[in-house]
Structures are given as structure tokens and as C-alpha cells.
Amino acid sequence: MTKDLVIIGGGPAGLAAAVAAKKAGIDDLLILERDNRLGGILNQCIHNGFGLHTFKEELTGPEYADRFIREAAELQIPYELSTMVVDLGRDGNDKIVTAMSRERGIFQIRAKSVILAMGCRERPRGALNIPGMRPAGIYTAGTAQRYVNIEGRMPGRTVVILGSGDIGLIMARRMTLEGAKVRCVAELQPYSGGLKRNIAQCLNDFDIPLLLSHTVVDIKGKERVESVTIAQVDEHLKPIPGTETEYECDTLLLSCGLLPENELSGKLGVPLSRVTGGPLVNESFETEVPGVFACGNVLHVHDLVDYVSEEAAAAGRKAAEYVTNVSESVPADDEAPLRLTGTNGVRYTVPATIRLSHMEDSQVIRFRVGSNYRNATIRVTAGDRVLLERKKNVLAPGEMEQLTLKKADLETLPAGSEIVFEIAM
């Protein structure tokens, strides 16, 4: 089978990318989705707060997904469900997508372009080095969310949560409303990794304590979790002896960060950012492998699905442009791109490079900071030139930031210039 465009993943990123590519004139496209329905992680995010930017109303996850699923259906965008992509390769300019499903077995698609939209995974216990026994009752917050919200089953009755990521905070409220007792949320860092509104409405509303600079130092229980011991940590994040408190509980939820799921990207030889774990992309969300694009949480982990949709739509349009150019044998240009880097508190930028010839009149640059700042200025410079300064009352690692660069400001820069994003106090 051949396709102009294959989109790997039918969650919010894949759907928005497919819709945009189709609207840009690509008819020969296909979404491959691992689950038995479209919508991705939004299906289990039944809380509200999605879509304020995109639809100017506050939707739940399934409702937000449904808007895109319906649009994809109206545009007659084809998709295959319960289909897992197992390999990605190259043959000349073509990309070879190897996938499998129960109905079709293993099959291959030769595609002109591929959009990576596989999302992310949660950091599991094995990646956290938590000491203690290995009983049942330890789940990532997202796994518990699936049990409760999709399967309709409660994973436990008395809960301790490690990590203050948004899914953990959301699950603290969710399980409390379902009758569980959430004893506390322990966070290793001196600040929360989640959105402020989630601390307010998921913890404070229910008097659930948030223990900053605390971590789990022991788990007890032979068959099932019986208790979790939490200790305070010092400024080097090491537990302080004598500060241990043992919490009786039957469940430990882990909400300790998300990692872009890039096993497939690796097989294709797509270079990844050491900071985000996602592909390094240019202004078109194109990876360093021409014709392979990335968007959504596989690229960098987002807080807001609205921005995923926006970014994915841009990736879809650019993939459509690529397919058209390849089909018409437009030669690739070899200009040296502008390189974007983060320093002094700015951890990374997406995109990492900008080719002026492909840049639209303006380009949104998204990034995260490394710690909490108050009354700080984000400064963007190229050499001695200050391109942009933006004052911010509050900057936090848990909240993605964005700035818009104008093409007119970049056109006079020498090819290959470095554009530096930093925090100036």
C-alpha cells in the first residue's frame, strides 16, 4: 500500500494534524491508532477545562476529542483502529511504515510523509528508584485514571500520591469524590509540577495536604500495599533522617512526569532533544529526517491540549506542503537555518531551528523554564541584538511558556545565526 501521508496516533495531535492536512488538499492520508477508538488520552480525562482557547468554552476531555473526531468524519479522513505501528524505516525519500492489527496481520505502507503523534508515557516505578517491597497497589496516576474513568473500577480505598503532576492532582480529586481517602500528595521538588488551578480545585478544595520537598522512602506490604513512608528531603533532594512518617494506605499513585514516546522515531534515526526526549524540529515541525513531522506530546509534553491542537494543525499543513513539493520534485533548499537555544533558566525551545524561507509571517516559540521565577523578563537575543523582551509576573516549570517571533525581525540576521532565549532578572 502507498500513501501520501500516514499519521501515527489518533489522539488530539494526530486528529488535528490529519484535519489540517486534509484541508490543505491531501486526500491520500491515513491515521493509524493503537486503541480501539479515536481520541487518545482525552477519553479518560473526564474533567473539565479543555478547549478554552480553541472553542472559547470549557469542555471535558471526551467532548474536546469528539469535536475533532466529528470534523475528521465530516472530512472523510480514513483511519485504522487497534493497529499498532511496530517499525519505521526509509527507502530513498519514502518512509516505510510497518504496522499490525488482528484483522490484517503485519502490513507495510510506503508513505511520502509521516506525522509522528504517538503522545507520551508516564514515568513508572522502575524509573523512579523507590525503595521498599513490591506489592500490588502501586499504579501510575494515568493507569488509575483509566481504571476509574474507562473501566469503572476503583483501584484502592486509601491513597498516597507521589508527585504533583496534573494527572496525580486530578486523580486526588477524582478518587476523593468516588469515596476514597487521599492522605497526602508528596512532591520531591520544592514546587509543584502541576497547574496552580489544579492545586486549588483538586487538593485545597478537599483539604488534601501537599507535602513539598518530600518523597517516598519505603513501601511496605507483602501482597498489597500496607503503608508508605514519606520523608522530607534537603536542598540536594536527599531524604533527611528522622523526618519519616508512615502512612497506612492500600494504594500508591505515581505522578512523576511524562516522557515522549519515541521508540519509533529512534528506529527511523530521528535525532531527539536531550532535554525534552522529543524530536528536534524546525519551524515546520519537521524532524531532521525530511518529510517526517512531529507534534503534540511526542514532541514535548504540553499542559494544555489547545496548544497541542494548534501545533499539530501547523504540522499537518507543513506535511501537506512537503507532499506537494516532493510530488512536483521541488528541490530542497540548503540554507543554514537559524538555531534557537535556551539558557539561563530556559530549558529548551520548540522549534529548535527556523528556515526563513519556510517561516510564516510569525512563529510561536514554546519553551519551559527550569525553576520558579517572580517578576522576571524573558529576553530573546541574536548576537548583540535584543529581538524581544517580555515581562512575566510568574514563571514556573509546570507551565509552558510561549513567545511569538516575527519574520520581519529575523530577516536581517546572517544565515546560521544563534537566537538565544534566557531569563533576565
Add this chain to the structure above:
Amino acid sequence: MANIEKKEFVCIRCPLGCNVTATLTDGEITEITGNTCPRGADYVTKELTDPRRIVTSLVRVEGGALPVVSVKTASDIPKGEMFDCAKALKETVVSAPVRIGDVVLKDVCGTGIDVVATANVEAV
């Protein structure tokens, strides 16, 4: 002498999470600062007078492709009713098919507010 009191809030109306400060003079709101948009002032005013929340949960589905369907209160309900609302939803069962927007429980806990489905569940 007027009794001036300042109260701090994190606005929950959108993911920006503005830090909003309300100044109360003799218990009356006299100033609201820190909000980016009018929703922040509205949130704090309500929070001080009549705190409300949207509740999202699930109800059981009979004869559906999935065992449960996600639901929400069609608008916010008094904060104090959250647990009673969740309890009422635990006892609610609907029959498939269910479409987004279908009312699954009318006038939950006497709030005058309906609970509506937020997902589609096909009949099997």
C-alpha cells in the same frame, strides 16, 4: 476604623491560574486585583459569596459498548453539594445508546441543575 482584610485566591476558571487578591472592607469586597480577565473577578466574588464547582464523574450504562459514561453538571453547583452529587451519580444507571449532551440526571440534589453526558456510548 474600617476593618480591611486581604484574601488571596488562585482563579480556577482557566489553566492560567491567576493569583487574585480581594480586599474586603468591613466584609464587603472593595477591590479585586491580579486577574487577567473579568472571569477572575467573577470567580473571586463568587468564591467569597457562593462558591460553586462543576462536578465531573461517571454513571453506569446498561447495554452499552462501555460499562460507564462520563458526565458533568451542566453548570456549576454549590461547592457543598459536590459529595452528594457524586453519591447521586453512583446510584444512577442509564441505558445505551447515550449521546453527548443527553440529560442523565435532572435537577441533581435539588440544585436545579441537570447532569449531562460528556461522551457517546453505543448500544450493543
